[in-house]
Amino acid sequence: MDDRAVVAGQLGRQPRAFRRVVVRCPFGLPAVTEQDPYDVNGEPFPTMYYLTCSYLVAALARLEAGGGVARWGRTAAEDTTLAASLASATDDQRRIRRELGGEGGKPDGGASLDLGIGGARAPGHLKCLHAHAAYALARPGYLLGERILAEVQPPWPAGACCSEALRDPS
Secondary structure (H helix, E strand, O other): OOHHHHHHHHHOOOOOOEEEEEEEOOOOOEEEEEEOOEOOOOOEOOOOEEEOOHHHHHHHHHHHHOOHHHHHHHHHHHOHHHHHHHHHHHHHHHHHHHHHHOOOOOOOOOHHHHOOHHHOOOOOOOOOHHHHHHHHHHOOOOHHHHHHHHOOOOOOOOOOOOOHHHOOOO
């Protein structure tokens, strides 16, 4: 199975900064990918862990459409445990992005390596529930992301993979 081809099928386009699949769904297909901090053209790509499972993408889009980003942002600001989880995950992301970004000249001078989850600039700011869910799947122990994911029930489609048609038959 060619993971890049499956991910392209899931996204409906070629992935921009694809490194590898880091989480697979229970059916064995890509669910979360790890991205390079910069794409092949040297442009910053701030989303380190990218959700590709169509089922989860749709479920989280429904949460966002229902005001989930604002609600989870308030919850994280009011709950010190969740705020600490977000701060720790943000620090972890920055460390990993710096490691992956390497040395050398970057078009943005390396500024994007310090962005938070989903490209957030302000500590504690949530922009995208998809990115937090992907981070929680890729880096177990991220409590805020795990709580966001807990709203998706069931967490995976029942009976069949939403991306099964993309599986390489060879």
